[in-house]
Amino acid sequence: MAGAPIEALQRVPLFADLDVDEVGQIARLFKERRFHAGDTVIQEGSGGAAFFVIDSGEATVSVGGSERATLKTGDYFGEIALIDEGTRTATITAASDLVCFGVTFWDFRPLVEHNGVIGWKLLQSLAKIYRDARQR
Amino acid sequence: MKEVVSLVEAADTSLFGSKAVGLGQAERDGISVPPGVALSGDIVEAVAAGEEEEIERVVAAVRPLGGPLAVRSSAVDEDGADASFAGQHLTLLNVPSWEHITAALSEIWWSANSDSAITYRQRVGLFTRPSVGVVVQALLDPDSAGVMFTQNPVTGADERVIEASWGLGEAVVAGLVIPDNYRIASSGEVLERTPGLKKIAVRTLPQGGTVEEQIAPELRERLCLDDSQLAELNQLADRCDQVYGPARDIEWAIAGGALYLLQCRAITRAG
Numbered sequence: 001m002a003g004a005p006i007e008a009l010q011r012v013p014l015f016a017d018l019d020v021d022e023v024g025q026i027a028r029l030f031k032e033r034r035f036h037a038g039d040t041v042i043q044e045g046s047g048g049a050a051f052f053v054i055d056s057g058e059a060t061v062s063v064g065g066s067e068r069a070t071l072k073t074g075d076y077f078g079e080i081a082l083i084d085e086g087t088r089t090a091t092i093t094a095a096s097d098l099v100c101f102g103v104t105f106w107d108f109r110p111l112v113e114h115n116g117v118i119g120w121k122l123l124q125s126l127a128k129i130y131r132d133a134r135q136r
Numbered sequence: 137m138k139e140v141v142s143l144v145e146a147a148d149t150s151l152f153g154s155k156a157v158g159l160g161q162a163e164r165d166g167i168s169v170p171p172g173v174a175l176s177g178d179i180v181e182a183v184a185a186g187e188e189e190e191i192e193r194v195v196a197a198v199r200p201l202g203g204p205l206a207v208r209s210s211a212v213d214e215d216g217a218d219a220s221f222a223g224q225h226l227t228l229l230n231v232p233s234w235e236h237i238t239a240a241l242s243e244i245w246w247s248a249n250s251d252s253a254i255t256y257r258q259r260v261g262l263f264t265r266p267s268v269g270v271v272v273q274a275l276l277d278p279d280s281a282g283v284m285f286t287q288n289p290v291t292g293a294d295e296r297v298i299e300a301s302w303g304l305g306e307a308v309v310a311g312l313v314i315p316d317n318y319r320i321a322s323s324g325e326v327l328e329r330t331p332g333l334k335k336i337a338v339r340t341l342p343q344g345g346t347v348e349e350q351i352a353p354e355l356r357e358r359l360c361l362d363d364s365q366l367a368e369l370n371q372l373a374d375r376c377d378q379v380y381g382p383a384r385d386i387e388w389a390i391a392g393g394a395l396y397l398l399q400c401r402a403i404t405r406a407g
Binding site: 002003031032033034042043046047048049050085088102104106 | 184185186187188239242243245246249250251252253254255258265
């Protein structure tokens with residue numbers, strides 16, 4: 001089956017304001033990616049190409065060499081790099097064999113550029129995330 | 137365009153990448169290469185995306201190759217430059233069979249779309265979407281293999297320099313053995329035969345992967361190429377000069393009594 005499960009993406013705050021059809025359009029852009037235990041999924045400081053949602057397995061999050069968190073099924077990472085093309089702020093390492101669904105900005109950006117409704121809703125989600133971050 | 141063709145038909149670098157077209161050109165010019173197929177960048181992406189119809193097309197093309205397989209990325213040229221970008225030259229040796237081809241193609245697609253590949257592209261000012269074709273070939277189980285320079289890479293002299301060992305060429309390329317060393321004048325005269333110390337051979341495993349096999353003591357310092365094989369290698373060098381141009385770095389293998397070209401690229405001169 002092509003794409004990521006829609007329900008996995010509906011949990012991501014960035015997509016919170018999208019309806020199921022709109023999430024479905026984005027879900028179809030995702031591709032499965034597998035990692036072996038110990039593989040580096042993303043490296044702190046590198047350019048970011050893709051956003052990932054974990055389908056199965058676990059991953060550890062490290063910043064500056066210090067372990068900060070464990071990610072599990074349903075967790076996601078790298079979504080901001082889809083938009084700002086910035087560098088990765090953490091290293092994520094597969095703690096077990098890991099199955100993710102990922103989308104690159106080459107696939108994501110054209111969809112958003114051609115669909116103003118999705119673009120506007122994403123902007124609103126980002127504004128909420130930003131507002132929450134400022135208030136903390 | 138989502139294309140899968142036999143290697144001899146691969147002629148468009150914008151679809152299949154330079155590695156596939158290079159091997160296709162060799163085959164069109166009568167040079168033996170392991171049997172294989174070329175996949176366009178678009179069909180590789182379709183397989184990575186899980187598109188069932190395209191997966192079936194690829195499986196149907198790959199199944200006749202049997203197993204195991206060598207699956208090599210073939211980066212699509214951009215702006216006429218040699219596409220030697222980080223993460224785009226992933227090669228998967230000893231993929232057990234067609235049943236594993238989807239996973240192999242997914243891994244290759246992601247290597248071309250990885251963070252490191254993107255970082256490199258951003259650094260060199262390339263903001264276009266990468267496209268990676270793939271070459272799938274039957275993986276040989278060679279008696280001997282190695283590398284050949286069609287021009288001396290150190291002195292530039294007009295002679296062939298050959299390094300050879302038992303089994304897969306990985307033993308030579310990865311520096312796992314001291315290989316035999318041969319020099320042949322372009323006329324065919326053998327100028328040097330220096331046996332190496334070949335304690336191991338790299339062999340394929342039926343279930344995938346490779347193993348280092350101990351070589352019998354009496355074979356470790358025995359030359360693994362005879363004069364007729366050296367003559368064939370010299371002829372291969374002549375043909376590669378004609379097809380690809382001078383100063384080539386060739387990977388070759390001898391399996392079942394036949395000599396095959398595995399890869400051919402320009403020499404990077406030492407020093």
